[in-house]
């Protein structure tokens with residue numbers, strides 16, 4: 001393991017060469033967390049909102065310049081990679097001050113500090129998506145003894161948009177926390193990357209995200225294909241240490257089970273994109 005700027009982008013260069021339960025879960029999170037549609041309740045984002053003044057943003061940039069790549073995984077081949085030391089333990093502790101509820105949406109709009117944070121992992125994303133990458137959605141997840149939830153195998157197919165405009169290739173409209181969501185053409189999802197920044201050590205007994213290696217590469221999967229992947233695919237539990245991050249393609253099949261030994265498993269989930277949306281559609285929230 002060595003410096004991120006060298007190892008990660010270097011590896012990428014070398015290697016370049018060579019639903020349903022999720023939706024139910026999200027709705028239940030929305031109900032139980034009790035945030036306003038834009039998540040402005042003090043209990044949900046007070047700590048994020050107050051954390052990270054301008055000067056702190058600068059120190060964050062120097063915080064952990066050398067995130068390290070777990071070399072067992074390859075983003076192109078596997079659809080995910082795990083990095084350690086993306087932010088320092090003290091930074092992770094500061095982020096963990098959020099500490100309310102077990103899920104929250106619309107973080108980039110609701111919490112300026114998270115929008116500022118999104119600029120930091122962006123360095124990880126640029127080598128994959130290019131310099132125009134921007135964060136296009138922020139979600140907070142936690143697992144707790146009283147909220148030890150599970151999510152069935154799914155791909156992340158929806159994006160949040162500012163308003164509904166019916167357009168070719170865009171379908172499956174829904175409303176989450178008052179915000180229109182739509183399933184865009186696969187080409188949009190294929191040009192996105194998710195960074196899940198961990199504020200706690202996530203071990204095998206703590207309901208880690210599980211992924212099916214390589215399942216991102218076949219576009220949007222039918223129910224039958226998902227079943228086949230579940231039967232025959234290689235499952236990897238993403239054990240990410242505090243301050244580390246999982247980078248994954250939205251089309252990668254993922255799930256998570258209740259923790260056997262429930263304790264905090266706080267994650268800031270940031271989705272990055274590179275392109276404006278077509279047909280007058282606009283991303284609901286962005287941070288650059």
Ligand SMILES: O=C(O)CCC(=O)C(=O)O
Pocket residue numbers: 022141151156207208209254255256267269
């Ligand atoms: O954090 C988890 O365990 C599940 C999150 C999830 O389902 C998602 O990001 O789509």
